[in-house]
Amino acid sequence: MDCKKILIVDDEKGFTSMLKLNLEAIGDFEVKVVNEANNALMTAKQFLPDIILLDIIMPNKEGPDVAIEIRNEPSLKNIPIVFLTATITRDEVASQNGWIGGNIFVAKPSSLKELLASIESSIGVR
């Protein structure tokens, strides 16, 4: 099975390093972290991830704006994006079956198991 590439875009450094540690320890993923949203597009173009985990509220550029940039970039437009955010609760996510406005959402904090389930359903394999 191919190693899947995950790009995490989130300004919370502690969070992204913990998440990277966990995902890589599970063994199936190559993980890259971007803590500055302005660098997200460039990094994504170079890294060509299988999935992008995207925070919503970030200081210099908000998640939905990053998502629009990615959707407008031909080489990236089909990459699934999972919004990873503390602005909504797990109940709200559950009430919409994880989908809000055509995007997958995972509430922070959610267990690693819940996050993995969303990643799997987005890229189809693990």
Place this chain on the structure above:
Amino acid sequence: MNKNIKKDFSRPLDVIIVEDNQVDARILESMLMDPPAIAKTLKIANTLSSAIKILEENEIEIAILDLNLPDSKGVETIVEISNRFPKLTIVINTGAYEDELGLEALSLGAQDFLLKGKYNSYVLNKILRYCLERKRSEIELKQAYETLKETQSQLIQSEKMKVVGGLASGVAHEVKNPLATILYGVTYLIDQVKLDDDNYNLVLKNIREATDRANVIITGLLDFSTLNKFNKVEYDIVDVVEKSLLLVNYQIDKNIINVVKDYENNLAPLLIDVIRIEQVLVNILLNAIVSMDKSGRVLIKIYSSVISKNKKELPASDKDNFIAGQKVVIVEIDDVGNGIPDDEINNIFDPFYTSRRGIGGVGLGLSVSKNILENHGASIVIKNKVDAGVIAKLIFKT
């Protein structure tokens, strides 16, 4: 208005004379009963205790009261009568009027003075009517004051909610990020770093549990800031109650609670956000469950009803949101638990009010529930029952 006053002046009254002097009583009686009679009911008592008995057993609107009776002297007589019968109009009939005594009597609940031998039936009639009108205004004023007081406290409550709500959304977001970091850090240590040390694993387990608990609290806070996002659909309330019961099934089994259901058939569907109303029901069910020792009983009734003319089933703050005769569906959750302490019953909807501080209570359940119901145009009433336990009523418009 003028017509009413005219009518009121000729309406026969229900009167009691409290007088131990038989001559004085007789004079009053003839003034009241000789045609054209002022009174239609006339009772006469010669002691305070017999007066109380008569007032308890009869519909009397006005008392003509001598202050010095064999079993009660002076203003004590007024105090006793007006405390026991706050709606009764009291007119003092005295042989020795003094200004000081007069003012004191008025402050204690009497409406006016009659000076023995100084009035005739025309003056008596006029004074009694004026006194009744003054008493009626006084009662109305008192009621208006009570309503005002209650409305004011509701206003303060809703302002508090707004402040907490605004604060909550900011704080919640900032706290959830570090919580997520701690959660994934601990997850990594638990899953990937295996150490053969019991204390190590215990420490990690404790951190994990504390993180989960903090998350529950912060999620409760966030509920304030997301209260405007509702997804309402037409839904059968019985199904929502049943789903909520499933969610608290564990606690019901653990505490061996007997759940008794009494549901009316074919109720009208309600326009509700199912998840939110479930949240409200779960809050109230959990409050009921933890208030009872093991082997308690929860009675859940769901039935249709109609808002009464004086809307007495609604709290003052919600009276304007319902019209008399409005069709409603009521969900009643009735427990046999410890009840709510009397000095706390007015605070139960305050953010951060909890009777379970330190043992799992955050104090956001009922305040969030009230907000959710307000958003649905519904009302909630929570009262201690006379015997034991609490009854919570959710009133939904259909």
